[in-house]
Amino acid sequence: MQDSLFANVQELPRDPILGLTEAFVADKAPHRVNLGVGVYQDENGKVPLLACVKQAEEALLSKTAPHTYVPIDGLPAYDSAVAQMVFSDSADLAKVATIQALGGTGALKLGAELLRVISPNAKVWISDPSWENHRALFSAAGFAVETYPYYGADGELDFAGLVKTLAAIPAGDIVLLHACCHNPTGLDLSHDQWRQIAKIVRERGLTPFLDTAYMGFAEGLEADAFSVRLFASDGGPLFVSFSFSKSLSLYGERVGALSVLTASAAERARVLSQLKRIARITYSSPPGHGAASAALVLADPALRKQWDDELGGMRERIKKMRKLLAEKLSERLPGRDFSYIVRQNGMFSYSRLTAAQAIALREKYAVYALDSGRICVAALNEKNIDYVSECVAKVMTEV
Ligand SMILES: Cc1ncc(COP(=O)(O)O)c(C=O)c1O
Structure with a gap:
């Protein structure tokens, strides 16, 4: 035998x-x-179950549309609504490649696989401590994962340690940052600290990747977009993973997005083509229901207002x-x-x-x-x- x-x-x-x-x-x-x-x-x-989501779902159900495939890069209305919400006017959206993803995890995975194509020899730096899936996900994508100090022995943010480590990271490496509501510590950078970090990241030629899983839970949707918009406002490059799991309470529907800010519309098209290939060979195309509900909440002023209230x-x-x-x-x-x-x-x-x-x-x-x-x-x-x-x-x- x-x-x-x-x-x-x-x-x-x-x-x-x-x-x-x-x-x-x-x-x-x-x-x-x-x-x-x-x-x-x-x-x-x-x-x-948020009332804004329930209303969006009822509106969708009443249309009884067929369950056809969603485009590989997601519902166009969803992608553009997410990019608009996350970046506002901090970036030229014609240079941003946004692809619907299976939650924030799916967005991180798409980003990791794209980075393997672009920067195969880079290391990925995550905070110590971080959401435990960060290390696992980037290691599985083939990267060496290192940590930068974050949580100090006194229980506060170790900003000096963070700055010292970032300032010594070799050019081309990838720095993963939590856009707001750091998981697990709950410790966030002040605006001034974000500015200092953004300066170091740009001066050293590092690639910033902002994980945005809790936008709206610190001070509100606009205020919590500060870090993303700060990094976007100098033209990039920038990776942003986004999740609606918590903010729309859509956990099981797997609603997220990856946005990549490039230097031109032509670069955007090339980057998007790579992302579509990664999606195509991984899950072919994303699920429709949750993203359609989210897109409706973002597009309809009354639902959008209701969401702000419920998130608040x-x-x-x-x-x-x-x-x-x-x-x-x-x-x-x-x-x-x-x-x-x-x-x-x-x-x-x-x-x-x-x-x-x-x-x-x-x-x-x-x-x-x-x-x-x-x-x-x-x-x-x-x-x-x-x-x-x-x-x-x-x-x-x-x-
Ligand atoms: C920091 C962080 N990033 C990403 C995610 C993933 O979010 P999702 O459940 O949408 O995949 C989480 C979820 O807990 C998280 O805490």
Whole structure:
């Protein structure tokens, strides 16, 4: 008998976040809380269906259009609406190649594969720490992945370390930056710091890649586009991955886009042809429904306004939870400063829980946080915040 084809296939470790969710689901404690997730939840702990999306979907359904193929590079109305929203007038859109992608991850993958064609010998630099898929995705595309300092030993942004490392990166390397709402730390650059980084990146001839998965969750759609528009305003080159998963709560529909700012309309056409080839051999063409809904929300002034309001509601609820958590922890642990929780942006907080404390939180109190101390603030609500802050305060003193 021949050995099975799969006899030597290695079992890979589980995704740490999914593993945590599985453990949470298996936990029978009635008071259990899952702060490990990466999705926005409303006050009732539910992932919302935004009213703007529901209305767009109803309008689409009433048209009963056939389910034909979407063009390889996506729905034209969607691509142009995304480019317009992300860049506004910071770039000449005739020089921007935008392609619909399967969420933000799909956009990063398209960008990574294009960069393999253009800059095969470059290294990719990501923040330390970063969203764990960044390293995996760029490594799988064949790049050596290095890190630049980001999270300091004091729990604040290590800007000096970031600048020092960037200033020594060889020309031609690729620098991946989080456009806003850094995942996992929640620490963002100030406008002035962004200007300094953009200057170094351009002076050294590095290729900036801005991952934009949480636009609208820090200060609003316009304000959060600052970093992208800053890098775009000097003419590029620039890669921008974009995701509507969180901002339109369209996680499962896989709605994202990659935009590449080139130096001319002719370059744009050539770059787009390469991106289309990558899409064609990977998944042929993207799904239609989510992108059509997003395009309608962006094009219809009433739906667009409604989206702004609903996104504002999500953003403000997260900010309220940050404030409450910081207040409740300060009450329980007087003398300690929890203002960092309020200063962080987006769905996540690097809570400054150690791995041992995160484990104790899980095992003793059924509150699930990542071992890195990352918690999803959007999973907090008025019903669980007292319990969570009580348990966090306990492990912070006992462990
Ligand atoms: C920093 C960052 N980039 C990209 C993504 C991917 O987004 P999507 O779910 O749209 O693929 C995420 C999702 O969690 C993220 O946190």
